[in-house]
Amino acid sequence: MFGKVTKTEWCLLGLTGIFLCGLLALSQHDRREMEDGGVETDLAAAQEAFMPDVRPLDLNTATAEELMALPGIGEELSRRILEYRETHGPFAAVEELMEVSGIGEAKLAALEGRVTVNGE
Numbered sequence: 001m002f003g004k005v006t007k008t009e010w011c012l013l014g015l016t017g018i019f020l021c022g023l024l025a026l027s028q029h030d031r032r033e034m035e036d037g038g039v040e041t042d043l044a045a046a047q048e049a050f051m052p053d054v055r056p057l058d059l060n061t062a063t064a065e066e067l068m069a070l071p072g073i074g075e076e077l078s079r080r081i082l083e084y085r086e087t088h089g090p091f092a093a094v095e096e097l098m099e100v101s102g103i104g105e106a107k108l109a110a111l112e113g114r115v116t117v118n119g120e
Contacts, residue, residue: 056116059097060090071110077102091117 057066059081067078077100084100085091094117097103 056114059094059115059117060085062115070114072107073111093117 057070062081064075064078064082067073067081068075073081080100080102081097088099091097094111094115095108096117097111097115098105098108
């Protein structure tokens with residue numbers, strides 16, 4: 001059924017084995033690096049690493065377009081923030097954003113350092 005294995009086939013088998021061992025070693029290296037915390041994701045990186053010269057946006061003077069430029073704030077949420085500001089007056093603290101429907105702790109955390117109230 002199968003004949004004798006040629007030198008070329010042995011070479012291909014050997015090279016395939018070496019390639020697979022290399023992939024395994026690379027995979028183990030990446031896994032160890034992740035466990036050691038050596039890789040920093042954009043979520044874990046400080047805001048300054050991405051936007052060093054960006055000043056926080058004041059919630060009491062921001063326009064709808066400026067609000068929509070913030071992460072996770074779309075047209076609808078921007079409209080709700082402006083409506084809240086019109087109904088309840090100026091924001092006293094950034095945490096007051098959680099009173100706006102659609103903004104919870106996670107979204108507020110994503111906005112940390114990007115928004116302010118009266119330049120605080």
